[in-house]
Amino acid sequence: MTSVALALYDGAMLFEAAAACEVFGVDRELTDTWYDFRVCGPRRSPLGGWLRVDTPYGLDALATADTVVVAACADIDTAPPPDLVAAVRAAHDRGARLVSLCTGAFVLAAAGVLDGRRATTHWEHAAALAARYPRVQVDPDVLYTDETTVLTSAGKAAGMDLCLHIVALDHGAAVANALARRLVVPPHRAGGQAQYATAPAAPDTAPALAGLQHWALERLDEPLTVPDLARRANMSTRNLTRRFTAATGLTPLRWLHTQRIRRARELLETTDDSVELIATRTGMGTAATLRRHFHRALGVPPDTYRHTFRDRHGAAAAG
Known part of the structure; x- marks a missing residue:
């Protein structure tokens, strides 16, 4: 050539x-x-x-x-x-x-x-x-x-x-x-x-689901499950999954996972928190779990992402 x-x-x-x-x-x-x-x-x-x-x-x-x-x-x-x-x-x-x-x-x-x-x-x-x-x-x-x-x-x-x-x-x-x-x-x-795409925020949905999403976003550090969301919405898990998927295009579990990755991206960019602490704050449990899911979602491990996108001003302010 x-x-x-x-x-x-x-x-x-x-x-x-x-x-x-x-x-x-x-x-x-x-x-x-x-x-x-x-x-x-x-x-x-x-x-x-x-x-x-x-x-x-x-x-x-x-x-x-x-x-x-x-x-x-x-x-x-x-x-x-x-x-x-x-x-x-x-x-x-x-x-x-x-x-x-x-x-x-x-x-x-x-x-x-x-x-x-x-x-x-x-x-x-x-x-x-x-x-x-x-x-x-x-x-x-x-x-x-x-x-x-x-x-x-x-x-x-x-x-x-x-x-x-x-x-x-x-x-x-x-x-x-x-x-x-x-x-x-x-x-x-x-x-x-x-890794360069804008992190997805919680989509606008029907008021009942929007309230549920807001409730879940304030508790991402907790080990939330689909039954937890269903109880909060006063629905069966099957009905919640059907309505949630129709409104957002994602199952409740996939939406939770997406929001945890989004929160992890924010913390990596704007804080000095260790990967272990970020895993706890995002409900991932352990650093190994966060690294596995983060790499699968974005193609790079958390440490590489932080090195690339670190907001120095934000990190200093957070510190």
Whole structure:
């Protein structure tokens, strides 16, 4: 894979396009041969709302590239340009490797090349991608996916993660690691994008359930069970489960678990509490239990999450 073409279009985003240019377009003499890199798109293409890009290569130049990178789009509700979709589809049919950065996945999906494949995009837009293109196996939790000939990344900085992954595929891990050091970024980040998504709050529901949720949220440190919730709501466990699931989309037990993970995230970000104490304050019981469930939910252990997201000001204030 020696030639890389970056596809720009009206509505393309600046950050992701720049990441591709930095990785594939600058030869830092880390290996004998680097990429033949071209930026392709209509003349004077607006980029990120601030710039207009002049390039001698139109979208027809995608047809000759070994790898085609599609930058993110600013508006997922606007259909991508038909000529871009056609060029991406033609490149795929010819055997090119296709790469989407962030919401560029919507372009690949419109071209039909994600059908039956696992793909990702920014966590805020994953549900929209899955709803609009039901044949795509959307994974909202990972930083990127690699389906060999079609690769997709999550939002913003995850585009850099995927670009470095491609360099590792093409030139080896040592070259990718050296490039990451030059760019002052990690060559590989732990976990997925679930750790970056906004922690879910208690949803608004019918008044009876909203009161029950508020009651439970004040007692997350207690070993609450579904029968405890049912007694509080004056319902049978079966009736509570049916009504709770209809109102929130979650069973009572899953909702409790989600709120305990949410509370653990808050405490890791804003306090100096040990993992053992946080396990107690969130009703997880032991540090081992918290670590197991936290890693399963977010892809990283609590200590790594705290190191990444620690709110220094909040922690100092709490202390």
